[in-house]
Amino acid sequence: MSPLDPTLFGEIDPPQRLLMGPGPVNAHxxxxxxxxxxxxxxxxxxxxxxxxxxxxxxxxxxxxxxxxxxxxxxxxxxxxxxxxxxxxxxxxxxxxxxxxxxxxxxxxxxxxxxxxxxxxxxxxxxxxxxxxxxxxxxxxxxxxxxxxxxxxxxxxxxxxxxxxxxxxxxxxxxxxxxxxxxxxxxxxxxxxxxxxxxxxxxxxxxxxxxxxxxxxxxxxxxxxxxxxxxxxxxxxxxxxxxxxxxxxxxxxxxxxxxxxxxxxxxxxxxxxxxxxxxxxxxxxxxLGEGLEARFARHRKAGAAMTAGLRAMGLTVFGDDAHRMTNVTGVYIPEGVDGEAIRTMMRDHFEIEIGTAFGPLQGRIWRLGAMGYNAMRHKVLLTLGALEACLKTQGFSLPLGEAVPAAIAAWEAA
Missing domain, CATH: 3.40.640.10 (Type I PLP-dependent aspartate aminotransferase-like (Major domain))
Structure with a gap:
């Protein structure tokens, strides 16, 4: 067996993806x-x-x-x-x-x-x-x-x-x-x-x-x-x-x-x-941020994500009264290829959103905003990219509504 050429594999240089799924997320x-x-x-x-x-x-x-x-x-x-x-x-x-x-x-x-x-x-x-x-x-x-x-x-x-x-x-x-x-x-x-x-x-x-x-x-x-x-x-x-x-x-x-x-x-x-x-x-x-401030930031991010998704005309999954602040599930619209949207989000915008498991597989996407990614601009970028991808796939939605709704929700939360 011939020895492996050490130059065959280059230095690790992963793409700078924005991980807005259910985890893992980008490290601080x-x-x-x-x-x-x-x-x-x-x-x-x-x-x-x-x-x-x-x-x-x-x-x-x-x-x-x-x-x-x-x-x-x-x-x-x-x-x-x-x-x-x-x-x-x-x-x-x-x-x-x-x-x-x-x-x-x-x-x-x-x-x-x-x-x-x-x-x-x-x-x-x-x-x-x-x-x-x-x-x-x-x-x-x-x-x-x-x-x-x-x-x-x-x-x-x-x-x-x-x-x-x-x-x-x-x-x-x-x-x-x-x-x-x-x-x-x-x-x-x-x-x-x-x-x-x-x-x-x-x-x-x-x-x-x-x-x-x-x-x-x-x-x-x-x-x-x-x-x-x-x-x-x-x-x-x-x-x-x-x-x-x-x-x-x-x-x-x-x-x-x-x-x-x-x-x-x-x-x-x-x-x-x-x-x-x-x-x-x-x-x-x-602890440097302060736990109460950190919890509030996650609440704002979750509220903004949810409001933006609803402003697109999408249906959010689950009971609002018991929703996690850091992960939001949303139904994939009828006639939309969920995996094609995820691929487009990754290939065109370097943003990753999550798929689902078990009875929800192929039915919902899961969008996270947590830790270093629970930031207003990252939520807005994700919503804007999702809107563009849905439009490209031929889904009819009210364009330009998601980001303003998310901003308002962030400020109100």
Whole structure:
């Protein structure tokens, strides 16, 4: 086999696309600069100092005082799986609040873990009322209740006020996947009384995918540590009963990861240094802007996007009362080739908008405005480009109405 010519592939030079889909989005320039900083050894005092800073920075973003607020090395799904594999034993009953694709993902992961999964569901485009969740908890007696906060597949945000109290009264733990909303909508971990919340950088936090913030209550931490069958560092042949740790994953064992992030600094893996720098800078950007101001900016962007789409004569998907602020679904007009429009948006304007999943595949587009892209001019550029592409495809629409409607909505929100 002849050696590969190193000149065959050029230097990475991706197009400068404006990512206005449901995520990922364009990373903030400060985050990209932080990622270029020099690497450090995983036990260097400077490095462990940065780890402690990350823990402190993410507590207000999660709305918590939890000691165990840290990062999981991997995409947002890594934190989801780490949470569930560390909380749930085979045979445990888990109630999943399902209102979209990512509720189905929780169900799939839990099924692989051998849990007995019960679902309380809403049609796509709606959310599950708290009283319905309460009845399901009473009926099934789960040990864990798992839900998504904002499901980008349906663009809906599940109300979570009161969920923690319901779970505690039933002796259950509450898990929340806030991947799509962390840093863009309020996450009130302590006020909601939930036990574990996980996120990702690649959406409202304006970073790259690959690091997953997580916060764990003391109550959940006790549960996780109780499942640690042996102390970390004991050799396999030293375990008298021949059984490994009761948490069946090594990489996703939160008890071991928490030991790594504690003052013990017990080795678990080599921390993804550049991603930690990215997560740190994402949090600094968010807190520097101010969380309330940041949430308001996302509300303005979502309101502007929705108003602009409606001004084109398009029909927005889902329940307005529970819409995520950062992702908007809109029906593809009859007779319009949705994929042809997406291709034209990308090829002519360097703008990416999203397609859909499951029962919504081929029926809606999903347009995001989050993180570094939740800016008025980026929303206006997206709406103007979509209008032009629809016109080119022969769709009749009121030209010139979308951008003024979006400007007015931004100012009013």
């Amino acid at each position: 320039p400060r985050v990209l600069r932080a990622m270029s900083a020099d690497l450090l050894g995983q036990f260097d005092p400077e490095m462990t100092g940065f780890m402690n800073q990350v823990m402190a920075l993410y507590r207000p973003i999660f709305g918590t005082q939890n000691q165990w607020t840290m990062l999981i090395d991997g995409t947002a799904r890594a934190a989801i799986e780490a949470s569930l594999v560390s909380l749930v034993e085979p045979g445990d009953t888990v109630l999943v609040v399902n209102f979209g694709r990512f509720g189905l993902l929780l169900t799939e992961i839990l099924s692989r873990l051998g849990a007995r999964v019960e679902q309380v569901s809403a049609p796509w485009g709606e959310v599950v009322p708290l009283e319905v969740i309460a009845r399901a908890i009473e009926m099934h007696g789960p040990s864990v209740v798992a839900t998504v906060h904002g499901d980008t597949s349906t663009t809906m945000a599940q109300p979570l006020e009161g969920l923690g109290a319901l779970c505690k009264a039933a002796g259950a733990f509450a898990y929340v996947d806030a991947t799509a909303t962390l840093g863009g909508m309020e996450i009130a971990g302590d006020r909601w009384g939930v036990d574990v919340v996980t996120g990702g950088l690649q959406k409202c936090l304006g970073g790259p995918s690959g690091s997953a913030p997580i916060t764990i209550s003391d109550r959940a931490a006790q549960r996780i540590f109780s499942r640690r069958h042996v102390e970390q560092g004991i050799r396999r042949d030293d375990i008298a009963d021949g059984k490994g740790p009761r948490i069946p994953s090594n990489y996703f064992d939160l008890a071991m990861i928490m030991d790594y992030w504690s003052d013990k600094r017990l080795n678990h893996h080599t921390e993804a240094t550049s991603m930690l720098y990215a997560a740190r800078e994402c949090a600094r950007v968010a």
